[in-house]
Amino acid sequence: MSTAIDPVETFRAEARELFEQLETTLLDIEADPSDKDLIDTAFRALHTIKGSGAMFGFDAASAFTHHVENAFDLVRKGKLAATKELVEVALAAKDHMRVLIEQPEAAPPGRSEALLAQLAGIIGIGPVVSVSSNDAHPPEPPPERTTYRLHFRLARNAMAMGANPLLLLKELRELGDCTMVTDTDGIPMLEEMDPSGCYLAWDGLLSTDQPRSAIDDVFMFVIDDMELSVEVVEPEAKRLGEILVERHAVSADALDKALDQQPRLGAMLVKEGLVSTDKVAAALAEQKHLKGEVEKVAKADAADIRVQASRLDELMDQVGELVIAQARLRQLANAGNDPHLKSLVEEIERLSSELRDTTMGIRMVPIGSLFGRFRRLVRDLSKELGKEIALTTSGEETELDKTVIERLHDPLVHLIRNSLDHGVEAPDIRESKGKPRQGTIHLSAIHSGAQVLIKITDDGAGIDPVRVRAKAEENGLIPPGAELSEPEIFQLILQPGFSTAAKVTSVSGRGVGMDVVKRAIDQLRGTIDIDSTLGSGSTMTLRLPLTLAIIDGLLVRVGEGRYVIPLSAVEECVELSAEDDRRASGRDFLNIRDETVPFLRLKALFNVVTDPEPYQKVVIVSTGDARVGLVVDQIIGDYQTVIKSLSKIHSTVQTFSGATILGDGTVALIIDVPRLIDFGQASESQKKAS
Amino acid sequence: MGNVHTLSRPVEILTLALSGEAFALEATIVREILDLVPITTVPNAPRYATGLINVRGKVVPLVDLRVRLGMTVEPRTIDTRIVVIEATLDGELTMVGLLADKVYEVAEINMQSIESTPKVGMRWPPEFIRGIGRRNGGFLIILDIDRVFASEPAREDRLHGS
Amino acid sequence: MARAPTVVIGFTGAATIRQADDIARQLKQALESSDRIEVDCSGLTEVDVAFIQLILAACKSAEAAGKVLSLSAPAGGALLEILTICGAQDGSRAQFWLEGRTA
Structure with a gap:
């Protein structure tokens, strides 16, 4: 019943479209495997699915997609041919991704592994480690931006087996702000070297709002026998020495000793042989990265904060309730004679109206996105x-x-x-x-x-x-x-x-x-x-x-029922003279400043059977070019109101866009003006026909 | 699926009266029971759901099961209650108020003792009835609430959707 | 002992794991034949981690033997791109890559 949208559902809807695009693109690739644009399109779609999948907690889908994305990255770089077999597997993989996102619990066990094995066969590397013991992991909330300290060294034979550290580094960069520095300490003498062995290691920091699992995903292909450490670092400006100690690059004792000797710590430590130049270089890079993060956080503190969309929805709901409560308060105050209470109510009214505007402002997003x-x-x-x-x-x-x-x-x-x-x-x-x-x-x-x-x-x-x-x-x-x-x-x-x-x-x-x-x-x-x-x-x-949650309306009475007409549709209100009322038994027209305006009697449209009232009013509403009068028994006044949608039971009732709760706790229906007019004209012509 | 009763564990039900007959709902779907509150009429609504009520700040449709089941509608009395339930409408969990001439009690019933709905000789649309139970020497008609709401809109949706 | 002239080895095209054995052999030969080795990377179009490791290993061997290995020109093109991805620009050999020699 609420107007809020489940972000996961929004993601699913977007993913559906991406899958459609992906499928089309894959089929096109099959017809023309040399089209680089198509490969890029497929790659981007996979990348988006992976990225947003992880963001919305579809870790299994994201991890799985990651491998398919990798394959297309290879194709993009000309390292893999877009063969019919690849397209075939990719199409099957696409179907599987869809299942992982639409109904993770329905994904056949082992399907991910089977497809990845096929994929690995095509790419030409060894079997892939299992994606996840549990494909149907419940979605987790998106984590906040975290800085991780990473250290990784691939297995000696990893490159010979087809792994490419450059791709891993690129993927890490795609996760966020990443500073990685090579650690060359493991490089042997040329004579002792296996030319295709992997000797370099990498140290650095990654600041990302992706979940920790996204980092593991990067290394999924190569995890066997590799060294990988991931730890969370608080982004605060640190001294080089502290970083080196934290990284276990130098002992605290040795650091203290070196510090005694001044002046440039890095050079000192290297000179003393306590630490390699690479370790210092990595620590320096880390220092720079952290400084950047600290500045970013400071800047964010000043300018923007990230708020979960669901919290905004909650806030809007609460403001809505406040507006209703305030309306009740006004009614109470007006019933009494307390001038203090009345002025307080006015004050609260002003505040809640401002609060409403501010809240609505927060929810406003430029349509450019x-x-x-x-x-x-x-x-x-x-x-x-x-x-x-x-x-x-x-x-x-x-x-x-x-x-x-x-x-x-x-x-x-x-x-x-x-x-x-x-x-x-x-x-x-x-x-x-x-x-x-x-x-x-x-x-x-x-x-x-x-x-x-x-x-x-x-x-x-x-x-x-x-x-x-x-x-x-x-x-x-x-x-x-x-x-x-x-x-x-x-x-x-x-x-x-x-x-x-x-x-x-x-x-x-x-x-x-x-x-x-x-x-x-x-x-x-x-x-x-x-x-x-x-x-x-x-x-x-x-x-x-502009918004779905609140409208300014005109509260009117028809018989015993009260209705809200959106103020945006209201042009003016006039009296229905007894003469007009009588004359209009056949043709319901009103003459307003020399213009004929047709009118509809809400009493008749709503099948209200009460005695005719002497001072009926006409609310002139406009939709597009048409001006129509709505005859009501009484105009109660302006009313700011929170829209509550009607349930499916009333989906056949088209003349109301929703309902609201009035000050006295009763429910009033909100008139959907264009539809009411359509309905009125339809029943009018029915009347004429019969 | 409403006719498979393999459960041997007793189920909690709420028993109520509609036009002199005893009916029952699964107690788990019942949110609260209210005395009569002001009811807002929805013009041109289906005859079984012409009202809206305010339940703790929420606008809730009010359904008259007697109309839905094709029974005679008797005027409201001092015993009339509104049973607020949560039903699945079109796959969406929705609060619905049900008018009851009287609410008796929450009781336990053994699902095995429920007889399936006879195809003939029923005054009520058989698709709305989960089964017939016996209680205190009388019959107890156990409603399949989701179907009571689902059938009509669902049928319409199927026409539009294809 | 007469100083042997500087040996220049130029790599062109791809210098990746697929050519790694060849590159290693050429570097070894160069290191054996002279104590001043210059590596010309300007003709490289494709580089990967294997190549970078080989050059670093050759540097290490050269230093151990008191020889000098330098680049004919600061890294550019494909090589620079890969160095950037690797984060080697911030590493200890930054000067070597970006200026062609170690101080």
């Missing part, structure tokens, strides 16, 4: 479709509640896919129409009052209203010959059971239509407008509220 994720989508899909399409964006800095942003992802993907697939034409067709070969999809965001407008504009073929109408008639969505305006026709696209795709493509023809988008936007309390000019392109405009 979301826009950024579509570049790849457009790139890959236009390639897949053989089209040339550029994605341009504007208004990235526009801020929206993070929940809204998260939930916008899928509908936007769908709309962009639609533009790519059905909107923008193939290059040759575009050329023949005198358009540039490259099509453009423009994504923009802009604030407009308490709403945000997001537009997806393409310069493609546009939507043919004649075809849409024909299709809608064919599917029985409208009676043949129905009188519809162009915008109304375009809205038909959003109806369930409508799909203009003449052929099913892998891009958008998945048996789901635009109705899915509409439903998602509806759930966000938003609307979709479609504008299109045949031959020159289409624009989809999404209007969304």
Whole structure:
């Protein structure tokens, strides 16, 4: 019932998309193994799955993916051929990763090991150590940034067996800020050396917000017979001597002795033969790294702190409860006569309203992060479709509640896919129409009052209203010959059971239509407008509220029930004169400043049977271009309210976007204005028809 | 799956009255039992769920099982209670208030003593009934709450989803 | 004893674990034939840890025998890239790699 999104679910949703992309890419690689872009794409997808998997606690999936990623890294570097066998294993591995993320408990035991063994066979190294004794590990919370001191030395024969320390180092770097220094102490004389043996060791620090297991994952391939120590270090500025002692590079006694002699400790210790130059070099590098970390922490202290998203949700819930409690307090105070209480209530009201604004501000995220994720989508899909399409964006800095942003992802993907697939034409067709070969999809965001407008504009073929109408008639969505305006026709696209795709493509023809988008936007309390000019392109405009949690509303009474009308939709309130009331028995129109405004009687729509009241009011609301009056019995006043969503039991009731709890503890329904108007007009025309 | 009763351990149930018949729910899903509270009517809602109530700051739908089971609805009395339960709706755990003409008690019942639902001769939709038990010489109709809520929305969803 | 002239060994193309035996042999021969050895790495296109180890081992052997092994030029290109990844730039041999010789 809450509007909060489970971050793990968000990750899963993202992973699903990545898997889709990965699969497409792998299949493309199979067709063209020499395409370096494809290999990179696959590598990046694997890398993202590994990285975010670890972040969300899917350690088994992350560890497993790591090996597949390694294989593609080798391919990327030209050290491994993208053979059919590799693609085959990678596809099977992809399916397995998906299981590890979707239903870790359903992963067949031993499957990871079997696939990795196959993979190892292709890469040409020995059998891989087991990933994890327990594939179905429960997700752990993401750890905080930690600095580890690492020391590792590979088995002497590791390189001969195919391990590459450089890859390990690179992976360590990818985990965070990593300072690694070679330890050359183990290098023998040339005459005594096995040229393919591994003699170097590495010391250094890694500051990362990945879990400790991510470090172990790096060494998974090579863990046999290697030296590896990982310990947590507190990032504080340290003296060289302390670091050397901590690293067991020099004894404390020897250090004290050397310190007596001044001046440059490092040089002293080396000179005294107490420690090798490498050990000092590593300690110096460590000193530098720690200093950097300390500065970073200090800077972070001053500017930003990281907060778990779930805590923000909690805070928002609590602020919501506070707003409700405050409303009750106001009611109590107003009932009494205590001026002190009243002024205190005003004070609290101001504070809680400020607190609400601040809390909402914290949850605001620029939409640019979301826009950024579509570049790849457009790139890959236009390639897949053989089209040339550029994605341009504007208004990235526009801020929206993070929940809204998260939930916008899928509908936007769908709309962009639609533009790519059905909107923008193939290059040759575009050329023949005198358009540039490259099509453009423009994504923009802009604030407009308490709403945000997001537009997806393409310069493609546009939507043919004649075809849409024909299709809608064919599917029985409208009676043949129905009188519809162009915008109304375009809205038909959003109806369930409508799909203009003449052929099913892998891009958008998945048996789901635009109705899915509409439903998602509806759930966000938003609307979709479609504008299109045949031959020159289409624009989809999404209007969304800034936040889902709280709205300013107008509290009204209809019969005995109280309802909240979102203030953002309210234009003005007028009296319903007895004359208007009587006259309007057949045609419900109101004359407001020489403009006819149709009105709906909420009493009738809500089947409220109470005696007619003498002083009815009309709340004039607007949605897009239409102005409609809603007749109510009483206007109680402005009301700031926390939205509670309705349960699935009431999913068929479309006229309300949610409910809220009033000051006296009773529940009031929040009117979904556009849907109420649709509902009203539908029942009106039904009345006329019968 | 509601008809497999291999458990020999007794199960705790809450017994209640609906239009003069004795019904039972698994006690584990019951959150609390409330006296009548103000009920907000949801216009144009399904007839079995026309209300919303406030349960400790949460907006909870109120379901009249009597309508859902096709029984006669009698006016509320001093014995009328709201049983707040947690049901799985569309895979989502949801709080739901159930109107009961009277709440009797929490009792233990041996699952082995439950008889499967007869296909004919039942006044109630058989898919909502887990089985018939006996208690104090009378019949006790054991409800399958998840199905009581699942069937209709689920059916609709299947149509939309494909 | 007449000083033998400086021997320059140039490595080109790949210098990785696959060429390690050859490289080791060439370095050994150079160390035996002269006490001033210069290694020219400018033609290298691919380097790995094995090569770096071999040069370090050769340095060690040279120092032990009182000979001088230097680079014809400071590390660049593929070699420098690998040194950076290794963290050898911060290591004790930093001067050798970046200036071509040990002080």
